[in-house]
Amino acid sequence: xxxxxxxxxxxxxPSRRFLLDLLFARDGRTLTELERELEMTRFGVAKxxxxxxxxxxxxxxxxxxxxxHYLNPVPIRQIHDRWIDKFTEQHVTALIDLKRTLEEES
Amino acid sequence: xxxxxxxxxxxxxPSRRFLLDLLFARDGRTLTELERELEMTRFGVAKxxxxxxxxxxxxxxxxxxxxxHYLNPVPIRQIHDRWIDKFTEQHVTALIDLKRTLEEES
DNA sequence: AAGTTATGTGACCGTTTGGTCACCTGTCAA
DNA sequence: TTGACAGGTGACCAAACGGTCACATAACTT
Numbered sequence: 557x558x559x560x561x562x563x564x565x566x567x568x569x570p571s572r573r574f575l576l577d578l579l580f581a582r583d584g585r586t587l588t589e590l591e592r593e594l595e596m597t598r599f600g601v602a603k604x605x606x607x608x609x610x611x612x613x614x615x616x617x618x619x620x621x622x623x624x625h626y627l628n629p630v631p632i633r634q635i636h637d638r639w640i641d642k643f644t645e646q647h648v649t650a651l652i653d654l655k656r657t658l659e660e661e662s
Numbered sequence: 663x664x665x666x667x668x669x670x671x672x673x674x675x676p677s678r679r680f681l682l683d684l685l686f687a688r689d690g691r692t693l694t695e696l697e698r699e700l701e702m703t704r705f706g707v708a709k710x711x712x713x714x715x716x717x718x719x720x721x722x723x724x725x726x727x728x729x730x731h732y733l734n735p736v737p738i739r740q741i742h743d744r745w746i747d748k749f750t751e752q753h754v755t756a757l758i759d760l761k762r763t764l765e766e767e768s
Numbered sequence: 769a770a771g772t773t774a775t776g777t778g779a780c781c782g783t784t785t786g787g788t789c790a791c792c793t794g795t796c797a798a
Numbered sequence: 799t800t801g802a803c804a805g806g807t808g809a810c811c812a813a814a815c816g817g818t819c820a821c822a823t824a825a826c827t828t
Binding site: 776783793 | 801809819820822
Binding site: 709728 | 785786787788789794795796
């Protein structure tokens with residue numbers, strides 16, 4: 557299993573993406589804290605966090621018996637850079653901004 | 663199955679990511695042309711392309727009996743924007759550039 | 769010390785997924 | 799019109815994945 561394989565496999569599950577959303581909104585949460593937000597047993601959440609951690613999408617810091625989880629944006633940016641070059645980036649961001657503007661008007 | 667679910671599921675397979683790499687290098691290829699680059703039957707490749715197409719990562723244009731495939735960068739950019747805000751983006755790109763520089767020196 | 773809180777492990781099971789095959793449709797060229 | 803070429807469909811099977819459970823370890827509290 558290669559590094560990037562771990563990253564994409566980790567992102568393939570909606571529960572794990574939701575965990576990233578939670579950490580994007582607020583970093584440094586514990587397993588128990590995150591568990592409350594999902595309709596799933598603690599074991600399930602722990603398993604998902606482990607997958608995210610092994611993919612490098614989440615980094616952890618121990619503090620006593622607690623394990624604090626942080627979002628690591630680097631792998632996400634690398635996905636971006638793999639298929640979007642500097643030149644294309646300008647067009648795409650402009651396109652997305654335009655789309656957003658049009659949707660707000662309607 | 664939501665839109666973004668389709669995108670992430672599509673990206674979860676290494677063969678499909680390789681197809682995106684091929685189209686990133688050169689757009690507008692046919693199934694037969696792409697098939698030559700993979701060690702897989704035509705049916706397998708067709709199935710993967712279909713998944714990429716349904717996810718909106720690849721768009722197609724018919725030309726007679728040929729089907730030309732193009733890479734669509736928009737969903738990739740949206741993944742980026744989901745977990746990297748404007749502020750963080752600067753730090754992350756700087757970090758990745760630095761990492762690349764250090765690796766080139768060694 | 770004893771109870772509570774936070775997290776970790778390995779097994780288990782139903783579902784999904786990757787890849788192949790036999791067979792079929794549509795298009796171009798001689 | 800006959801054959802070659804480009805692509806599509808539905809069924810099938812082995813392997814991987816999501817989620818749960820019983821059980822276990824470690825740290826804080828009183």
